[in-house]
Amino acid sequence: MAERLYREIGESIKQEISKSNLKVGDKLPTERVYAELFGVSRTLVREAFIMLEIEELIEVKKGSGSYLKNNLSLQSSKKVSDVGPFELLQARQELESSISSCAAKVITKQDLQRLQDIIEIESAELESVDKANSADRDFHLLIAQSTQNTVLLDVATRLWDMRDGNPMWKKLHSRIQDTSYHDQWLEDHKKVLLQLRKRNAEGARQAMWQHLENVKQTLFILSDTDAPDFDGYLFAQRTS
Structure with a gap:
């Protein structure tokens, strides 16, 4: 199996750390510097x-940056083999937007009502991260189920299981204290549901695509550790 790209970059960063003779407690260059390098x-x-944070080589400090926590020779043997969270989101964006398009053509009144019920639960549970996340998963998987295609449902479920059991995803979220993003995602779900009600396949695809684009953008911004140096360089915007 090919090495995941983020692992290759992680190993390259280790080499740069070794060449630069950084000492424990020293601040690493910013993400932007490594991206350009x-x-x-x-x-x-x-x-x-x-x-590298999971491997206990570096320590991140919100609003300050990343610092060398251990010498390379003393770093934890803990290894990471899961898919990266942004790579996973990109896959979900591609697949779930198409799933939403399929669902719009065959969705039943019963499924539409169930989606509305989930949105009402989401609205009532915005302050509870666990319950809001559970309702979020239910919303997305019900759309997959409403396609009446078990293969699409299996694929969508697999992607969500990869997310829920992913230490990289959990570490990403551990950096985020502000949960007001749930409000935006709730509004996105309402827009997806509206297009499903209209039986608008292209509209449903676009609404789901934009929702997951918003998720990527939001998580990238809120998980940034170099806030003073943040330059606004995010994803290339796409609308199709």
């Missing part, structure tokens, strides 16, 4: 930093 996106570097 290796010619990759900051999201890929963000995933590499999360890997």
Whole structure:
């Protein structure tokens, strides 16, 4: 199996640390610096930093940056083999937007009502992270189920299981204290549901695509550790 790209970047960062003679407690260059050095996106570097954090090589301090926690020779043997959180979101964006388009053509009145019920639960549970996340999963998987295609449901479920059991995802969320983003995602769900009610396949695809684009953008911004140096370089915007 090919090495995940974020692991390759993580190993390259280790080599740079070794060459630079950084000492424990020293601050690492910013994600932007490494992104430019290796010619990759900051999201890929963000995933590499999360890997190094799980391996206990670096320590991240919100609003300050990342610091060398252990010498390379003394770093934890804990290894990360899961898919990166932004890579996973990209896959979900591609697949779930198409699933929503399929669902719009065959969704039943019963499924539409169940989606409305989930949105009402989401609205009532915005302050509870666990309950809001559970309702979020239910909303997305019900759309997959409403396609009446068990293969699509199995694929969507697999992606969500990969997310829920992913230490990289959990570490990403541990950096985020502000949960007001749930309000935006609730509004996104309402827009998806509206298009499903209209039986608008293209509208449903676009609404789901934009929702998951908003998720990527929001998580990238809120998980940033170099707040003073943040330059607004995010994903290339796409609307289709």
